[in-house]
Amino acid sequence: MESITKNRQSRDVLRAMVERAYGPGRVPGGEGWASELGHGWFNIAYRIRLRDGYEAVLKIAPPSGVEVMAYERGAMGVELAALDLIGGNTTVPVPRVDFADRSRELCDADWFFMPFVDADNLGIVGPGLPAAELAAYKEQVGAANQEINSIRGTAFGPLAGPGDTSWRRVFTGIVEDVLADGERRGVDLGRPYDTVREVLAEHAGSLDEVREPRLVEWDLWDGNVMVRDGKIACVIDHERAFFGDPLIEVGFAGTQLAAFGDPTPFMRGYGQGPLTETEVVRRRLYCLHLVLILVIETVYRGYSGTEQYDWAREQLGEVMALLGRAGR
Template structure:
């Protein structure tokens, strides 16, 4: 078997999987006579370890994704792959855009990590492919992202929080718990989490504002260019697939990542709102959006640290938002 891992420093968060484990996983998922020809690690993702696997006698490769080992997962990112799998029945409206799950295994019998085997999506990653188009032609892409986000946000739930749980009766409880989880993760890394705890205290103090959200809606969690495929060689960007929606939760659509990203710049991405609809700019909605921004910044701080990046500027960013809240 030809295995092509990504070379990373020793101790990196993403850990490779041996050739014999990949072979064993594919035999369980695809049949006992399966013979893996090659496994090429794909580098776009920053959480799971993902391989494009070619199987003897099968024309189309499959994708094999391994979650981090349980002892390497943050509290705020626990069992994300299981959360993604639990979300699939709620994403039927965008099923044609998503990879099909061939097998999912949480048993840890073959490898001490959760894994999924999925079909390969057509197209090229939007994070790379968009740069080949002139900026003026990218508005259609962001309009499509708005349509997908609107479709996902139309799905109704019954309780708040991650799709796979834990579930909360109110939105304020879910938001506060999320902030506390991120703070606990920062503590575990030896990083200051006082600003996240201050935000959590404000969420409790102003629970009535957060609980103006009474109907849980499905949030994609991470829908943006890094998790989107576009058609190859199309005259304009056309979305051909979405993937890795593992941070889904039930809550306020305004707290979703694509809302934050669409609002972050006044460039071609403003076309997002043409398809999605207008934002709620009431005082209560603006206050909630500031709490959501701190939650996003806390999650970004964790991710940057995990990847070996600097986190100092995130403290200044959170301080600026806290100043607006208080």
Template sequence: MSRPPGPDTDTDTAERLRQALGPVTVTRDTALGGGFANSTRLLELADGRRLVLKTAPPESAPALTYERGLLGTEALFHRLAARAGVRVPAVLHHEPAGPRAPAEWLLLSHLDGTTWDAARDRISPADRAALRRELGESLARIAAVTGPAHGYPRPAAGLSAPDWPTAFTAMLHAVLGDARRFGVALPAPDGVLADLPRRFGRRLAEVRRPALVHFDAWEGNVVLGRTGDDRWHLAGLIDGERAFFGDPLAELVGLDPFGAAEDDPDLMAGYRSVAPLPALGPGARTRLALYRVHLALVMRVEAVPRAYDGGFATWLDTWSTGRVAEQLAVLDALAPEA
């Protein structure tokens, strides 16, 4: 939905822009879809700039534990990724909730282009292969960034630790706690799921460095542009609000929640052209299965606070049940080696 051109669209927006940029005039204010955690608007200014304003919901709104302080995480991710040479929106201003702001908000530059999922049917196989290599290169540069601790970076979430096994345990247990809080039926016994980090702790402990992980780099969060010869290229990554520090292998799960990105030769070639990735032996395959269980649980549980309904909610329940069962079977098969 777009508001007509005119002076600053509302007092809150005008004040936020004044804090960040000084006096400016908004000529168009358009609500952007596709997000669930935050309100997102495209602001077009009289000087030609296009900005994105993201506003968090009230702190009383239902949300998963890890979603506390998401916009602060996004601001941190974009700043760190930009320093690593990855194309991301520029952070113009971030304001936590407090006396100056009833809700947390974030102002970003806008990445021009189209998202990969919107352009999918227009991308040739050759361009797709090249794009997957570019994406792999960008993810490797992101993973080269080292955080101060493992887990989610914002203190509000309370999900960080000095080592990866402890952080991942907290992350998984938080989702299980969210399931109980929202009355979500789990696809496997709570005790079986809660015990996974202990059962496979030796494999989690193989991760020593807290690497930056976007964890949501699916095609809807990858922006594409066209070159002068009409070829597609990677214009940048958006929506870094789910980022954490931990195992760089987790990136392969977040960018393809329904498949196995490690089987994509172009993506892996692009990644390995920038940085090494652990060989996909028993340890790596064990951790990938753990992260797939975790992500399937997140997607299942978040359906309640996001109020999914209808066919998609039914499909998500069915899919997540199958995905968790599939990955638990993988873990059982790997257990003698773990």
């Protein structure tokens, strides 16, 4: 996926990064030792083969001069913290961090190396799998997501703080940041921004039911799951993690919006039964948050086509209708 947030670097800079991370004796020579992994949407990722044959993945954050959405600022630091939390408190397979550099000395962004995982991306191979095999993987994703959500926090909000004891305040603030991002760049939602704010306020009472902060991935799409031999080999891309309500996880989105797929295998693996009336309202608010981002980020990423924008605008209309505001 092409995006202006992808921070491509020259081969000389990549060699300098390898030297800093692994030492001069492992710096590759010749040609063909670096290739771009192209399916990501935000960071640039390279597959790097070192001189001794070891294969690594290098992730580089967006260029410092490219404006990103409020919730994406400092995303690589969030990922490093999330990897530490998940790796130290669960059995969920996540990448080991070989080396991280946040000095901005070799390029204008944070970057880190991790081992290359020789496995298939579920987002790529999933559509071609037999239905039963795909469902089995999605059950495993649900179980892994539940284990991640078992990690408790001391407050709602960013991993590094500041936190808040009120999930209502935190979540409404998160949505307000997204709306402010859209207004700043003049993104057309097809309805007034204040109408979205009114809908959020009308249903915000449902958020008060959430009392215990849990680590949430929020971004655990099939495309962030690597699979091999019938099992999850690795869960990648943790830069959007925070402490919140587990029901905000994207695996539950299909309970309200059919476009996000059948959530049944995920929920079965998670151990989640039917949602209560209040949980349904919360999940609709979380769908609202998600599709607002999917609409607004198209401008920040500089996508050349309108396919995602058009699709996300349609989903926004559907979720607004579910929340009692059909039409514009």
